[in-house]
Amino acid sequence: MADVSTSMRLKLPVVCFILEIILIILFGALVQYDYETDAKEWHNQSHNDYENDFYFRYPSFQDVHVMIFIGFGFLMTFLQKYGFGSVGFNFLIAAFSLQWATLMQGFFHGMHGGKIHVGVESMINADFCTGSVLISFGAVLGKTSPIQLLTMAMFEVTLFAVNEFILLSLLGTRDAGGSMTIHTFGAYFGLMVTRILYRPHLDKSKHRNSSVYHSDLFAMIGTIYLWMFWPSFNSAITAHGDDQHRTALNTYYSLAACTLATYGMSAVTSHDGKLDMVHIQNAALAGGVAVGTAGEMMLTPFGSMIVGFLAGIISVLGFKFLSPILESKLKIQDTCGVHNLHGMPGVLGAIVGAVTAALATMDVYGKGMEDVFPAVADGSIDASKQGGVQALSLAITLGIALLGGLIVVFGTPPDTLCFEDGVYWEVPESEAPHEAQLTTVRTEETEKLSS
Amino acid sequence: MADVSTSMRLKLPVVCFILEIILIILFGALVQYDYETDAKEWHNQSHNDYENDFYFRYPSFQDVHVMIFIGFGFLMTFLQKYGFGSVGFNFLIAAFSLQWATLMQGFFHGMHGGKIHVGVESMINADFCTGSVLISFGAVLGKTSPIQLLTMAMFEVTLFAVNEFILLSLLGTRDAGGSMTIHTFGAYFGLMVTRILYRPHLDKSKHRNSSVYHSDLFAMIGTIYLWMFWPSFNSAITAHGDDQHRTALNTYYSLAACTLATYGMSAVTSHDGKLDMVHIQNAALAGGVAVGTAGEMMLTPFGSMIVGFLAGIISVLGFKFLSPILESKLKIQDTCGVHNLHGMPGVLGAIVGAVTAALATMDVYGKGMEDVFPAVADGSIDASKQGGVQALSLAITLGIALLGGLIVVFGTPPDTLCFEDGVYWEVPESEAPHEAQLTTVRTEETEKLSS
């Protein structure tokens, strides 16, 4: 592994081509249009075109799609010299993950007569699973090669589908916006991976692990898109009608309350009482994570705002006090602070969901109970039992995520060349790191590695 | 007020927390899901899911949401050293305003049995009201603290709701896209505030009150999003069916015509015949403002294009000739030129609306008259009277906006530190203003203030 770039020339194309060819073969063998996308099937029955699920979900799908590719992609461009890697590797692993997720999710809970049926709902679910992988990417940002990222994605998507299957299909857990399945899972999986890949000499790349003025503005593009479209994210696969409507509304208020909490906490904890861009870029989003489970329930705007408010506070405190401890004591180098944005708020969201579920009554939900808690509506379990199932699901998710993160093992770029686009990308000349310097560093590293 | 930042550490958190806690308590006491978001209510009656208002309005809502947070936020990033403040304070006051607006608008015209009902329409209305506050923010950009901005937002939202109540509920004025209620109101309110806060020594910050190459590109993100989604803005709360469709179409053509007028006028008025980014970023949007009232009417594409064309011309002329006079003679320092983008085009839009209303006939509108002019359709007034009501509404809006702007009073950052992120934000080191210099300036200011 004398030269990082030379090995890329061989390995990356091989990995990309082999993965894509496998995907194509499996799609050829297993994937079919579902009832609503198939010309013959759809026209076989009589109904109106506006009943096609496309019109209920496609606008939400596109909002989710923007969150995955622009939201996550640009949120991570805050690093001064890792903008190409942030948005570019995000693009690569997302494009891979959504294909692989279609297969894995289809395999575990979408088979119909030996075939995986696809349509707008499977597209949303694949994007959701991809979101989880991108959360983990945030934890290891700047310290991994694209090949490692693709490997990680392959494992993580698989385990995501397993966890999702256990929760949604076996246990009947409700988690429409994925506080558990997406955020908690992605965060703790990523934290475990970054722990295993601990780099004792990462401080050698410390000067690059920070932002410049314009990179912070690029990151704000990601933040704002995530913030705006989170109501679509949480409501994208809830039941039609009041459910989608209510989930969007709850998320909207949770995020608004979270934002005020974030600004207040940022000023109170920061140096000199100034606002810290890291908090604004991340903690203001915690409100969306924290109503991912309970958003479809009758949480009320009041309840949503309380949850969002708490999520903002917890998240800023995490950035200020917990992250340094995680790094120094537990050797967890969490580049984007996903523990503060997705980890803790995800756990909070799971708990809120469990409590809200346990308190559900027919008096509040009426016939709408069938949409939100079908098992409670048909009398097979009672509400408090549903709450217990929700709580159990959190534990299972944490277990699978942490164990799953342990599985992934591999080789990585030297500590001196982290957070640096020049390793994997052609960088415009004027801004490229001094070639000589780069070479020197490489040589040193090579010596170390080969010694 | 010796040190701006120290006072932020105390005041901003206190203000944020108190405001949010008050909001949460009021939401708990007053706010309820409406018929279409409530699980029990919606399921109590028989209807198809696609009849839920969510599917008629949510895509438009998301477009409006993008205009508020990305559109306004990035439009103002043109300042070279105030990008964090532009997008960051925009974020803060918008998140506050939309919550406060839900309460105020609900209080004035959304109470049902002592409760404020919320759903996608209230979300759009709250975003609309927020837009008005952000217009005013444009007038004072770079010269106010976040606490002042929150105070301004609190007053402005309240008065916005009062004005809206008088127009829409008492008088039966039509103003779906808010030429009067949003743009005229926001602009003249903001101009009055910036007049009261007149800074005689603002030329000390003159070198920062300008753009750099990349800040102009960031601002174009805001411009283009506002331009693209304006058809959704104007049509978001018009009646279902032909009304939403027609409004979007009219706005689309008005904006296209406005853009050509803007480029032509920019070249003719600018130094050396070159195009001026300030014009492109702002005047090209005036066409959307100017069909805010008449867009839902049978204005025809032809009429819409004439209105857009005029709006573009007026707006560029305003930037070139009127803004300097307003500053030098009337002491109105309008940072973003909101008078040219929202003020004059808003007044034009109100006049166009009044004339178009006065000319409405059953021959043109048919049974569609019920949607656009219900009072004319049921015979309680005739079209010319509706035109009169529209004109009166403009006068009322101007009066309330200007008087309202007078109410807001407070203390502000020193003239030497305007348009500077370093006052309120942690700025990445390499780009921070020289610490010594900042300190010196502060000390001087402190001396002045305490003397």
Place this chain on the structure above:
Amino acid sequence: MADVSTSMRLKLPVVCFILEIILIILFGALVQYDYETDAKEWHNQSHNDYENDFYFRYPSFQDVHVMIFIGFGFLMTFLQKYGFGSVGFNFLIAAFSLQWATLMQGFFHGMHGGKIHVGVESMINADFCTGSVLISFGAVLGKTSPIQLLTMAMFEVTLFAVNEFILLSLLGTRDAGGSMTIHTFGAYFGLMVTRILYRPHLDKSKHRNSSVYHSDLFAMIGTIYLWMFWPSFNSAITAHGDDQHRTALNTYYSLAACTLATYGMSAVTSHDGKLDMVHIQNAALAGGVAVGTAGEMMLTPFGSMIVGFLAGIISVLGFKFLSPILESKLKIQDTCGVHNLHGMPGVLGAIVGAVTAALATMDVYGKGMEDVFPAVADGSIDASKQGGVQALSLAITLGIALLGGLIVVFGTPPDTLCFEDGVYWEVPESEAPHEAQLTTVRTEETEKLSS
């Protein structure tokens, strides 16, 4: 033409105003609301509001709109000193083209009783035609004045409408996403224009014909938006129901497969095995172009992925090996490489469409055949004949595009001042090219021109 800017002061306003006034007059004489946007017409019949085409197509329209103004606009900002021109001229010619296209397309295939009917479908079609013009703009980027661009747009829109009329109306060709009508047409038209405008001394502007770090990030905004919303582009005007749904799905998978192929090919062909931003920004989109014709057909996800995979490979190979040859041997200076992104993938898309059409059977399409191949469904031609028509359409498109590009002739900025915003835009002082230097260059050029 002694001074470029002086002539702009006169010519650009005159051109903009005359064009817009002509447009307004023609709209006044010819354009009418269609059935679904007209208050009287829509209310004359009984139907539900959700049957209005607005709800089937407006969200797709807005996605297409974003692709046209943000997608194309920002994709071209990769040039270090031509960001204003990229996004600003894109804005100008798009705003003109969509109005002119409404007239031309209406004239050729939208007349009803002597009037052109407009609604959401005409808006989408106008945006599509605009897209074609912007593709041609990509070929000549940085080397043409705004007046030339408007002239080119005027001719190109007209010929686009002629070609579209021949294909869709006369021959019954299927091309919902425009592999032929939009991409192939726009690319070869633009390549012919740039060939005629060949600049032997363009290497004098060579140092500006490249990117800087942040300009590449701005370009990624354009890329990602194009990528995300391409499913909406291809499905925007297909039949309601399964057709829109299926087209979006096929495009989604084609793009994902294309992205992996692009990353692999970029690493294998680039210097040192590093990824090249030019490939990522462009080739990853070829998958959307290549399913523009067959996307609405029963191509299956499997077929879509194969097409996308091939498109990505072809596109990167084009950038690496074909573009340099086109420039050195054929004197085609293709600034954005539109031949690789739109030309070859467009031709591939046409071929895939012809083959897929030829293979269509009732067994696969059932009653859905009426939506996709109405002429095959009603028995007037058989599937293999439809395939032949598709192939013929490609030849016609290539012919009209290449001949059309020959027509456009004009005068242009000097070779030394290409790719430079300072010629047409007020550039913030600190970054403006040294005034003296600019003057010197101008003087030299003037001498040459006048000699």
